[in-house]
Amino acid sequence: MTSSLEAGRDPLNTRLRKFLLLPVMTFPLLVLIAGINGTSWEFITLHLIMYALVVMYYFNTRDHSLVIFIVTHSFWLFSYLMFLYACVQQTAADGSLIAPIRCSVIAAVYLLACLCARIVALDDVSSGADPGIRMPDGATNMFCLLGLLFIPTRVIFGSESFWYAISVAFTQFYWLGLYFKFDRQRMRLSDPVLLSGILLCLAVSILDNRRALMFEFSLTFVLIYLRTAARAVTVPRLALAVLGSIYLARLSDIFLYGRLFVGRDRPAELLSFMMSSLLSAEFILAPFDFTGSSRFRDAINSYVSPFSSYRIATFEGRSGILERATLLPHMDTVVGVLPQSTSIDWGEIVNTILSILPSFGQDKDVNFGDRLTWLTGLRPAGSVGHPLITAAGEFFAMGGYALVFVWAFLLFSILFLELRLVTRLFKNRSIATLFVFTQAFYMMFSSTAISATAVVIRQIPFLVCIYLTMMFLLFAKRGTSVQGMPRS
DSSP states (O other): OOOHHTTTTTTTHHHHHHHHHHHHHHEEEEEEHHTTTTTOHHHHHHHHHHHHHHHHHHHHBBBBBHHHHHHHHHHHIIHHHHHHHHHTTTTTTTTOOOSSSHHHHHHHHHHHHHHHHHHHHOOOOOOSOOOOOOOOOHHHHHHHHHHHHHHTTHSOOOTSHHHHHHHHHHHHHHHHHHHHHHHOOOOTTTHHHHHHHHHHHHHHHHHHOHHHHHHHHHHHHHHHHHHHOOOOOOOOHHHHHHHHHHHHHHHHHHHHHHHHHOOOTHHHHHHHHHHHHTTTTHHHHHGGGGSSSSSHHHHTTTTTTTTTTOOOOGGGGGHHHHHOHHHHHHHHHHTTSSSOSSSOHHHHHHHHHHHHHHOSSOOOOHHHHHHHHHHTSSOOOTOOOHHHHHHHHHHHHHHHHHHHHHHHHHHHHHHHHHHHHHHHTTOOOHHHHHHHHHHHHHHOOOOOHHHHHHHHHHHHHHHHHHHHHHHHHHHHHHHHHHHOOOOO
16 A cells, blocks of 8 residues: 555545546536436536536646646536436436526636636646655644544534634644554554544534534545555445445434424434434434435425425425535525626625634624525525525625636635645645645535635634644654764
8 A cells, every 4th residue: 555655656646536537528428418308508508618627627737636626626516416416317407497507607607716726826736646754653643632622622612603613623633633644554443543533523423413524524534545545446345335325324314304303402302312313223224225215314305494485496305415515506596586796795795704703893794695595585584594505606696706706716726825835834745635625625515605715714823733733843853863862
Protein backbone atom coordinates (compact mmCIF):
# COMPACT_ATOMS: atom_id res chain seq x y z
CA MET A 1 0.00 0.00 0.00
CA THR A 2 2.64 2.50 1.04
CA SER A 3 4.82 1.80 -1.98
CA SER A 4 2.57 3.76 -4.36
CA LEU A 5 2.58 6.81 -2.10
CA GLU A 6 6.29 6.59 -1.51
CA ALA A 7 6.85 6.25 -5.26
CA GLY A 8 5.07 9.57 -5.80
CA ARG A 9 1.65 8.27 -6.83
CA ASP A 10 -1.59 8.95 -5.03
CA PRO A 11 -3.93 5.91 -5.23
CA LEU A 12 -6.91 8.03 -4.18
CA ASN A 13 -6.48 10.38 -7.12
CA THR A 14 -6.01 7.51 -9.58
CA ARG A 15 -9.06 5.63 -8.34
CA LEU A 16 -11.37 8.64 -8.16
CA ARG A 17 -10.31 9.88 -11.58
CA LYS A 18 -11.28 6.53 -13.08
CA PHE A 19 -14.54 6.64 -11.13
CA LEU A 20 -15.36 10.13 -12.46
CA LEU A 21 -14.60 9.03 -16.01
CA LEU A 22 -17.58 6.64 -15.99
CA PRO A 23 -20.28 9.32 -15.43
CA VAL A 24 -18.42 11.69 -17.74
CA MET A 25 -18.69 9.18 -20.56
CA THR A 26 -22.26 8.05 -19.82
CA PHE A 27 -23.90 11.47 -19.50
CA PRO A 28 -24.71 11.72 -23.25
CA LEU A 29 -26.62 8.44 -22.93
CA LEU A 30 -28.69 9.85 -20.05
CA VAL A 31 -29.41 12.94 -22.14
CA LEU A 32 -30.51 10.76 -25.07
CA ILE A 33 -32.90 8.80 -22.85
CA ALA A 34 -34.24 12.04 -21.37
CA GLY A 35 -34.85 13.38 -24.88
CA ILE A 36 -36.77 10.24 -25.82
CA ASN A 37 -38.87 10.68 -22.67
CA GLY A 38 -39.90 14.19 -23.73
CA THR A 39 -37.35 16.56 -22.15
CA SER A 40 -37.34 19.94 -23.92
CA TRP A 41 -34.44 20.76 -26.23
CA GLU A 42 -33.83 24.10 -24.48
CA PHE A 43 -33.29 22.29 -21.17
CA ILE A 44 -31.05 19.68 -22.79
CA THR A 45 -28.97 22.34 -24.57
CA LEU A 46 -28.22 24.20 -21.33
CA HIS A 47 -27.05 21.05 -19.60
CA LEU A 48 -24.99 19.96 -22.59
CA ILE A 49 -23.18 23.32 -22.37
CA MET A 50 -22.41 22.55 -18.71
CA TYR A 51 -21.25 19.09 -19.74
CA ALA A 52 -18.93 20.55 -22.40
CA LEU A 53 -17.31 22.83 -19.79
CA VAL A 54 -16.77 19.88 -17.46
CA VAL A 55 -15.28 17.69 -20.21
CA MET A 56 -12.85 20.40 -21.31
CA TYR A 57 -11.71 20.95 -17.74
CA TYR A 58 -11.48 17.24 -16.91
CA PHE A 59 -9.28 16.33 -19.88
CA ASN A 60 -7.07 19.44 -19.72
CA THR A 61 -6.16 19.74 -16.05
CA ARG A 62 -3.56 18.16 -13.80
CA ASP A 63 -5.66 18.93 -10.72
CA HIS A 64 -6.27 16.26 -8.12
CA SER A 65 -9.56 14.44 -8.72
CA LEU A 66 -10.99 15.86 -5.48
CA VAL A 67 -10.28 19.39 -6.73
CA ILE A 68 -11.94 18.47 -10.03
CA PHE A 69 -15.06 17.42 -8.14
CA ILE A 70 -15.07 20.61 -6.07
CA VAL A 71 -14.84 22.77 -9.20
CA THR A 72 -17.50 20.82 -11.11
CA HIS A 73 -19.81 19.81 -8.23
CA SER A 74 -22.69 21.95 -9.50
CA PHE A 75 -22.78 19.88 -12.69
CA TRP A 76 -22.92 16.58 -10.77
CA LEU A 77 -25.51 17.69 -8.21
CA PHE A 78 -27.74 19.88 -10.39
CA SER A 79 -27.34 18.33 -13.83
CA TYR A 80 -26.01 14.75 -13.83
CA LEU A 81 -28.14 13.54 -10.93
CA MET A 82 -31.21 15.24 -12.42
CA PHE A 83 -30.84 13.29 -15.67
CA LEU A 84 -29.93 10.10 -13.79
CA TYR A 85 -33.04 10.45 -11.62
CA ALA A 86 -35.22 11.06 -14.67
CA CYS A 87 -33.73 7.98 -16.32
CA VAL A 88 -34.41 5.82 -13.26
CA GLN A 89 -38.01 7.09 -13.05
CA GLN A 90 -38.48 7.02 -16.85
CA THR A 91 -39.76 10.60 -16.97
CA ALA A 92 -38.77 13.84 -18.68
CA ALA A 93 -35.96 15.54 -16.77
CA ASP A 94 -37.81 18.87 -16.77
CA GLY A 95 -41.32 17.44 -16.68
CA SER A 96 -42.22 18.41 -13.10
CA LEU A 97 -40.05 21.51 -12.78
CA ILE A 98 -41.68 24.92 -12.46
CA ALA A 99 -38.93 27.03 -14.04
CA PRO A 100 -36.44 24.56 -15.54
CA ILE A 101 -34.61 27.10 -17.72
CA ARG A 102 -34.15 29.66 -14.95
CA CYS A 103 -32.82 27.06 -12.52
CA SER A 104 -30.56 25.51 -15.15
CA VAL A 105 -29.04 28.91 -15.95
CA ILE A 106 -28.38 29.44 -12.22
CA ALA A 107 -26.55 26.10 -12.06
CA ALA A 108 -24.56 26.95 -15.22
CA VAL A 109 -23.57 30.38 -13.87
CA TYR A 110 -22.50 28.77 -10.59
CA LEU A 111 -20.36 26.24 -12.49
CA LEU A 112 -18.78 29.01 -14.56
CA ALA A 113 -17.94 30.94 -11.39
CA CYS A 114 -16.19 27.89 -9.87
CA LEU A 115 -14.19 27.34 -13.07
CA CYS A 116 -13.13 30.99 -13.17
CA ALA A 117 -12.12 30.87 -9.50
CA ARG A 118 -9.94 27.83 -10.23
CA ILE A 119 -8.32 29.54 -13.21
CA VAL A 120 -7.60 32.74 -11.27
CA ALA A 121 -6.12 30.76 -8.37
CA LEU A 122 -3.04 30.11 -10.54
CA ASP A 123 -1.69 27.43 -8.21
CA ASP A 124 -0.75 23.91 -9.19
CA VAL A 125 -2.58 21.37 -7.06
CA SER A 126 -1.52 18.61 -9.39
CA SER A 127 -2.52 14.99 -9.22
CA GLY A 128 0.87 13.69 -8.20
CA ALA A 129 1.57 12.80 -4.59
CA ASP A 130 4.54 14.23 -2.74
CA PRO A 131 6.31 12.84 0.29
CA GLY A 132 5.71 15.96 2.37
CA ILE A 133 6.37 15.90 6.11
CA ARG A 134 6.17 12.87 8.28
CA MET A 135 4.00 13.81 11.25
CA PRO A 136 5.14 12.18 14.52
CA ASP A 137 2.69 9.72 16.10
CA GLY A 138 2.38 11.93 19.16
CA ALA A 139 1.30 14.88 17.02
CA THR A 140 -1.28 12.89 15.06
CA ASN A 141 -2.74 11.54 18.30
CA MET A 142 -2.88 15.08 19.68
CA PHE A 143 -4.77 16.28 16.60
CA CYS A 144 -7.22 13.38 16.96
CA LEU A 145 -7.72 14.03 20.68
CA LEU A 146 -8.42 17.73 20.13
CA GLY A 147 -10.98 16.90 17.46
CA LEU A 148 -12.65 14.28 19.64
CA LEU A 149 -12.97 16.86 22.43
CA PHE A 150 -14.81 19.27 20.12
CA ILE A 151 -17.26 16.71 18.71
CA PRO A 152 -19.52 16.57 21.85
CA THR A 153 -19.84 20.38 21.92
CA ARG A 154 -22.21 20.10 18.95
CA VAL A 155 -24.85 18.95 21.42
CA ILE A 156 -24.16 21.80 23.87
CA PHE A 157 -24.53 24.71 21.44
CA GLY A 158 -27.60 25.40 19.34
CA SER A 159 -27.14 24.58 15.68
CA GLU A 160 -27.63 28.21 14.62
CA SER A 161 -25.09 29.67 17.06
CA PHE A 162 -21.64 30.92 16.15
CA TRP A 163 -20.02 28.64 18.70
CA TYR A 164 -21.70 25.59 17.20
CA ALA A 165 -20.08 26.49 13.90
CA ILE A 166 -16.73 26.92 15.62
CA SER A 167 -17.07 23.49 17.24
CA VAL A 168 -17.85 22.02 13.82
CA ALA A 169 -14.75 23.68 12.36
CA PHE A 170 -12.48 22.46 15.14
CA THR A 171 -13.83 18.93 14.78
CA GLN A 172 -11.64 18.92 11.70
CA PHE A 173 -8.65 18.40 13.99
CA TYR A 174 -9.87 14.81 14.19
CA TRP A 175 -10.15 14.35 10.42
CA LEU A 176 -6.73 15.95 9.98
CA GLY A 177 -5.23 13.65 12.61
CA LEU A 178 -6.66 10.61 10.83
CA TYR A 179 -5.26 11.78 7.48
CA PHE A 180 -1.78 12.09 8.98
CA LYS A 181 -2.12 8.90 11.03
CA PHE A 182 -2.93 6.76 8.01
CA ASP A 183 -0.65 8.61 5.62
CA ARG A 184 1.93 5.82 5.77
CA GLN A 185 -0.03 2.86 7.08
CA ARG A 186 -3.18 0.92 6.33
CA MET A 187 -6.40 1.84 8.06
CA ARG A 188 -7.50 -0.72 10.64
CA LEU A 189 -10.97 -0.72 12.20
CA SER A 190 -9.42 -2.03 15.41
CA ASP A 191 -7.35 1.15 15.79
CA PRO A 192 -8.47 2.70 19.13
CA VAL A 193 -8.42 6.28 17.80
CA LEU A 194 -10.58 5.35 14.80
CA LEU A 195 -12.93 3.18 16.86
CA SER A 196 -13.38 5.96 19.45
CA GLY A 197 -14.33 8.37 16.68
CA ILE A 198 -16.91 5.98 15.23
CA LEU A 199 -18.62 5.49 18.60
CA LEU A 200 -18.47 9.17 19.57
CA CYS A 201 -19.80 10.40 16.21
CA LEU A 202 -22.66 7.93 16.38
CA ALA A 203 -23.53 8.93 19.97
CA VAL A 204 -23.43 12.66 19.22
CA SER A 205 -25.49 12.21 16.04
CA ILE A 206 -28.16 10.36 18.01
CA LEU A 207 -28.24 12.94 20.81
CA ASP A 208 -28.27 15.88 18.38
CA ASN A 209 -30.55 14.16 15.83
CA ARG A 210 -28.46 15.37 12.91
CA ARG A 211 -27.07 13.29 10.07
CA ALA A 212 -24.28 15.64 8.98
CA LEU A 213 -21.66 14.34 11.42
CA MET A 214 -22.17 10.68 10.42
CA PHE A 215 -22.06 11.58 6.72
CA GLU A 216 -18.89 13.60 7.30
CA PHE A 217 -17.27 10.71 9.15
CA SER A 218 -18.35 8.27 6.43
CA LEU A 219 -16.83 10.53 3.78
CA THR A 220 -13.54 10.75 5.70
CA PHE A 221 -13.50 6.99 6.19
CA VAL A 222 -14.07 6.29 2.48
CA LEU A 223 -11.40 8.76 1.35
CA ILE A 224 -8.79 7.31 3.71
CA TYR A 225 -9.70 3.79 2.64
CA LEU A 226 -9.40 4.60 -1.07
CA ARG A 227 -6.04 6.23 -0.42
CA THR A 228 -4.52 3.48 1.72
CA ALA A 229 -6.07 0.17 0.63
CA ALA A 230 -3.78 -2.08 -1.41
CA ARG A 231 -6.84 -3.39 -3.31
CA ALA A 232 -9.79 -1.05 -3.14
CA VAL A 233 -12.37 -3.46 -4.60
CA THR A 234 -12.68 -7.05 -3.41
CA VAL A 235 -15.81 -9.16 -3.00
CA PRO A 236 -15.79 -9.10 0.84
CA ARG A 237 -15.13 -5.34 0.94
CA LEU A 238 -17.79 -4.68 -1.67
CA ALA A 239 -20.26 -6.67 0.45
CA LEU A 240 -19.30 -4.61 3.52
CA ALA A 241 -19.79 -1.40 1.52
CA VAL A 242 -23.28 -2.48 0.45
CA LEU A 243 -24.08 -3.47 4.03
CA GLY A 244 -22.84 -0.15 5.37
CA SER A 245 -24.82 1.85 2.81
CA ILE A 246 -28.01 -0.03 3.74
CA TYR A 247 -27.56 0.72 7.43
CA LEU A 248 -26.64 4.35 6.71
CA ALA A 249 -29.77 4.83 4.59
CA ARG A 250 -31.98 3.24 7.28
CA LEU A 251 -30.29 5.36 9.94
CA SER A 252 -31.03 8.46 7.86
CA ASP A 253 -34.72 7.46 7.69
CA ILE A 254 -34.85 7.04 11.47
CA PHE A 255 -33.30 10.48 12.03
CA LEU A 256 -35.77 12.17 9.70
CA TYR A 257 -38.73 10.22 11.12
CA GLY A 258 -37.81 11.30 14.66
CA ARG A 259 -37.50 14.91 13.58
CA LEU A 260 -40.93 14.91 11.92
CA PHE A 261 -43.04 12.79 14.26
CA VAL A 262 -41.32 13.21 17.64
CA GLY A 263 -39.64 16.60 17.37
CA ARG A 264 -36.37 18.08 18.57
CA ASP A 265 -38.27 20.09 21.17
CA ARG A 266 -38.85 16.83 23.11
CA PRO A 267 -35.27 15.58 23.62
CA ALA A 268 -36.06 12.83 26.14
CA GLU A 269 -38.78 11.27 23.95
CA LEU A 270 -36.61 11.70 20.85
CA LEU A 271 -33.66 9.92 22.48
CA SER A 272 -35.92 7.10 23.65
CA PHE A 273 -37.32 6.72 20.14
CA MET A 274 -33.85 6.71 18.59
CA MET A 275 -32.50 4.03 20.94
CA SER A 276 -35.54 1.78 20.59
CA SER A 277 -35.42 2.12 16.79
CA LEU A 278 -31.72 1.30 16.58
CA LEU A 279 -32.21 -1.79 18.76
CA SER A 280 -35.29 -2.95 16.88
CA ALA A 281 -35.30 -6.01 14.65
CA GLU A 282 -36.40 -3.79 11.74
CA PHE A 283 -33.09 -1.90 11.89
CA ILE A 284 -30.82 -4.82 12.74
CA LEU A 285 -32.27 -6.97 9.95
CA ALA A 286 -32.41 -4.13 7.41
CA PRO A 287 -30.05 -5.88 4.93
CA PHE A 288 -32.54 -8.75 4.66
CA ASP A 289 -35.43 -6.43 3.78
CA PHE A 290 -35.54 -6.81 0.00
CA THR A 291 -38.58 -4.56 -0.41
CA GLY A 292 -36.36 -1.46 -0.14
CA SER A 293 -38.87 0.17 2.18
CA SER A 294 -39.64 0.43 5.89
CA ARG A 295 -42.28 1.89 8.15
CA PHE A 296 -40.00 4.91 8.64
CA ARG A 297 -39.60 5.53 4.91
CA ASP A 298 -43.31 4.93 4.22
CA ALA A 299 -44.36 7.38 6.95
CA ILE A 300 -41.93 10.04 5.71
CA ASN A 301 -43.03 9.65 2.09
CA SER A 302 -46.70 9.96 3.03
CA TYR A 303 -46.15 12.84 5.45
CA VAL A 304 -48.11 15.97 4.61
CA SER A 305 -47.69 18.99 6.85
CA PRO A 306 -51.02 20.63 7.69
CA PHE A 307 -49.28 24.02 7.67
CA SER A 308 -47.52 23.89 4.32
CA SER A 309 -48.06 23.69 0.57
CA TYR A 310 -44.31 23.18 0.07
CA ARG A 311 -44.07 20.21 -2.30
CA ILE A 312 -41.33 18.89 -4.59
CA ALA A 313 -43.36 17.47 -7.45
CA THR A 314 -40.39 15.74 -9.10
CA PHE A 315 -39.90 13.38 -6.17
CA GLU A 316 -43.61 12.57 -5.64
CA GLY A 317 -43.10 12.11 -1.90
CA ARG A 318 -39.90 10.05 -2.14
CA SER A 319 -37.20 11.11 0.35
CA GLY A 320 -34.14 8.90 -0.08
CA ILE A 321 -30.47 9.85 -0.30
CA LEU A 322 -30.68 10.21 -4.10
CA GLU A 323 -33.57 12.66 -3.72
CA ARG A 324 -31.55 14.67 -1.16
CA ALA A 325 -28.52 14.86 -3.43
CA THR A 326 -30.45 15.80 -6.61
CA LEU A 327 -30.52 19.55 -6.01
CA LEU A 328 -32.23 21.05 -9.07
CA PRO A 329 -35.82 20.15 -8.00
CA HIS A 330 -35.15 21.48 -4.49
CA MET A 331 -34.04 24.84 -5.84
CA ASP A 332 -36.82 24.94 -8.45
CA THR A 333 -39.59 24.49 -5.86
CA VAL A 334 -38.92 27.96 -4.39
CA VAL A 335 -36.83 29.80 -6.98
CA GLY A 336 -39.24 28.73 -9.70
CA VAL A 337 -42.07 30.78 -8.19
CA LEU A 338 -40.02 33.80 -7.14
CA PRO A 339 -40.67 37.09 -8.96
CA GLN A 340 -37.89 38.11 -11.35
CA SER A 341 -35.19 39.99 -9.42
CA THR A 342 -34.63 43.53 -10.72
CA SER A 343 -32.10 44.76 -8.14
CA ILE A 344 -29.65 43.50 -5.54
CA ASP A 345 -31.04 43.14 -2.03
CA TRP A 346 -28.19 44.70 -0.05
CA GLY A 347 -30.06 44.15 3.21
CA GLU A 348 -29.92 40.39 2.77
CA ILE A 349 -26.27 40.53 1.77
CA VAL A 350 -25.41 42.49 4.94
CA ASN A 351 -27.53 40.07 6.99
CA THR A 352 -25.62 37.11 5.54
CA ILE A 353 -22.27 38.69 6.46
CA LEU A 354 -23.41 39.64 9.98
CA SER A 355 -24.86 36.18 10.57
CA ILE A 356 -21.52 34.42 10.14
CA LEU A 357 -19.75 36.74 12.59
CA PRO A 358 -19.71 36.33 16.40
CA SER A 359 -22.64 37.97 18.17
CA PHE A 360 -21.67 41.47 19.25
CA GLY A 361 -25.22 42.72 19.60
CA GLN A 362 -25.99 42.89 15.90
CA ASP A 363 -29.36 41.76 14.57
CA LYS A 364 -29.30 38.41 12.79
CA ASP A 365 -31.86 36.48 10.79
CA VAL A 366 -30.72 33.06 9.63
CA ASN A 367 -34.08 32.03 8.17
CA PHE A 368 -33.80 33.61 4.73
CA GLY A 369 -34.94 30.40 3.04
CA ASP A 370 -38.03 30.25 5.25
CA ARG A 371 -38.82 33.88 4.51
CA LEU A 372 -38.72 33.06 0.82
CA THR A 373 -41.33 30.34 1.34
CA TRP A 374 -43.47 32.87 3.23
CA LEU A 375 -43.06 35.41 0.41
CA THR A 376 -44.15 32.89 -2.20
CA GLY A 377 -46.99 31.50 -0.08
CA LEU A 378 -45.50 28.00 0.08
CA ARG A 379 -45.63 28.13 3.87
CA PRO A 380 -47.55 30.38 6.26
CA ALA A 381 -45.59 33.22 7.84
CA GLY A 382 -43.78 32.10 10.97
CA SER A 383 -43.51 28.45 9.90
CA VAL A 384 -39.85 27.41 10.11
CA GLY A 385 -38.90 24.39 8.02
CA HIS A 386 -35.36 25.17 6.75
CA PRO A 387 -36.10 24.39 3.08
CA LEU A 388 -33.28 23.11 0.88
CA ILE A 389 -33.23 25.99 -1.60
CA THR A 390 -29.44 25.58 -2.01
CA ALA A 391 -26.85 28.34 -1.66
CA ALA A 392 -27.03 29.10 -5.40
CA GLY A 393 -30.81 29.52 -5.17
CA GLU A 394 -30.50 31.95 -2.25
CA PHE A 395 -27.77 33.94 -4.01
CA PHE A 396 -30.15 34.29 -6.99
CA ALA A 397 -32.98 35.43 -4.73
CA MET A 398 -30.71 38.15 -3.31
CA GLY A 399 -29.48 39.58 -6.58
CA GLY A 400 -30.06 37.51 -9.68
CA TYR A 401 -27.52 35.78 -11.90
CA ALA A 402 -24.85 38.45 -11.34
CA LEU A 403 -24.77 37.85 -7.60
CA VAL A 404 -24.69 34.07 -8.11
CA PHE A 405 -21.51 34.46 -10.15
CA VAL A 406 -19.80 37.07 -7.96
CA TRP A 407 -20.52 35.39 -4.62
CA ALA A 408 -19.61 31.89 -5.80
CA PHE A 409 -16.46 33.23 -7.46
CA LEU A 410 -15.35 34.95 -4.24
CA LEU A 411 -16.11 31.95 -2.01
CA PHE A 412 -14.26 29.44 -4.15
CA SER A 413 -11.38 31.84 -4.74
CA ILE A 414 -10.91 32.02 -0.97
CA LEU A 415 -11.26 28.23 -0.74
CA PHE A 416 -8.51 27.67 -3.32
CA LEU A 417 -6.34 30.24 -1.54
CA GLU A 418 -6.80 28.25 1.66
CA LEU A 419 -5.84 25.10 -0.25
CA ARG A 420 -2.61 26.75 -1.39
CA LEU A 421 -1.77 27.90 2.15
CA VAL A 422 -2.52 24.50 3.69
CA THR A 423 -0.43 22.76 1.02
CA ARG A 424 2.54 24.96 1.85
CA LEU A 425 2.00 24.47 5.58
CA PHE A 426 1.73 20.68 5.49
CA LYS A 427 4.22 20.31 2.64
CA ASN A 428 1.98 17.41 1.64
CA ARG A 429 -0.25 18.09 -1.35
CA SER A 430 -2.38 14.97 -0.95
CA ILE A 431 -3.29 15.53 2.71
CA ALA A 432 -3.91 19.23 2.10
CA THR A 433 -6.35 18.36 -0.68
CA LEU A 434 -8.12 15.80 1.51
CA PHE A 435 -8.39 18.32 4.33
CA VAL A 436 -9.83 21.11 2.16
CA PHE A 437 -12.22 18.71 0.44
CA THR A 438 -13.73 17.84 3.83
CA GLN A 439 -14.75 21.45 4.43
CA ALA A 440 -15.74 21.93 0.77
CA PHE A 441 -18.20 19.07 1.26
CA TYR A 442 -20.32 21.40 3.42
CA MET A 443 -20.24 24.11 0.76
CA MET A 444 -21.31 21.70 -1.98
CA PHE A 445 -24.28 20.26 -0.08
CA SER A 446 -25.17 23.36 1.92
CA SER A 447 -28.82 24.41 1.96
CA THR A 448 -28.25 28.13 2.65
CA ALA A 449 -26.10 31.03 1.52
CA ILE A 450 -25.14 31.71 5.14
CA SER A 451 -23.82 28.21 5.81
CA ALA A 452 -21.89 28.10 2.50
CA THR A 453 -20.26 31.44 3.30
CA ALA A 454 -19.59 30.45 6.90
CA VAL A 455 -17.68 27.32 5.86
CA VAL A 456 -15.01 29.50 4.22
CA ILE A 457 -14.92 32.48 6.57
CA ARG A 458 -15.11 30.58 9.85
CA GLN A 459 -12.31 28.36 8.63
CA ILE A 460 -9.85 31.22 9.05
CA PRO A 461 -9.46 31.03 12.88
CA PHE A 462 -9.14 27.28 12.59
CA LEU A 463 -6.34 27.63 10.04
CA VAL A 464 -4.59 30.08 12.40
CA CYS A 465 -4.79 27.46 15.16
CA ILE A 466 -3.44 24.82 12.77
CA TYR A 467 -0.55 27.12 11.89
CA LEU A 468 0.29 27.83 15.54
CA THR A 469 0.08 24.13 16.39
CA MET A 470 2.39 23.21 13.52
CA MET A 471 4.86 25.90 14.59
CA PHE A 472 4.75 24.63 18.18
CA LEU A 473 5.44 21.08 17.00
CA LEU A 474 8.27 22.31 14.80
CA PHE A 475 9.95 24.25 17.60
CA ALA A 476 9.39 21.38 20.06
CA LYS A 477 11.06 19.01 17.61
CA ARG A 478 14.00 21.38 17.17
CA GLY A 479 14.28 21.79 20.93
CA THR A 480 14.38 18.04 21.41
CA SER A 481 17.07 17.72 18.76
CA VAL A 482 19.20 20.42 20.41
CA GLN A 483 18.81 18.88 23.86
CA GLY A 484 19.86 15.52 22.48
CA MET A 485 23.14 16.84 21.03
CA PRO A 486 26.29 15.73 22.84
CA ARG A 487 28.05 18.38 24.90
CA SER A 488 31.47 19.44 23.63
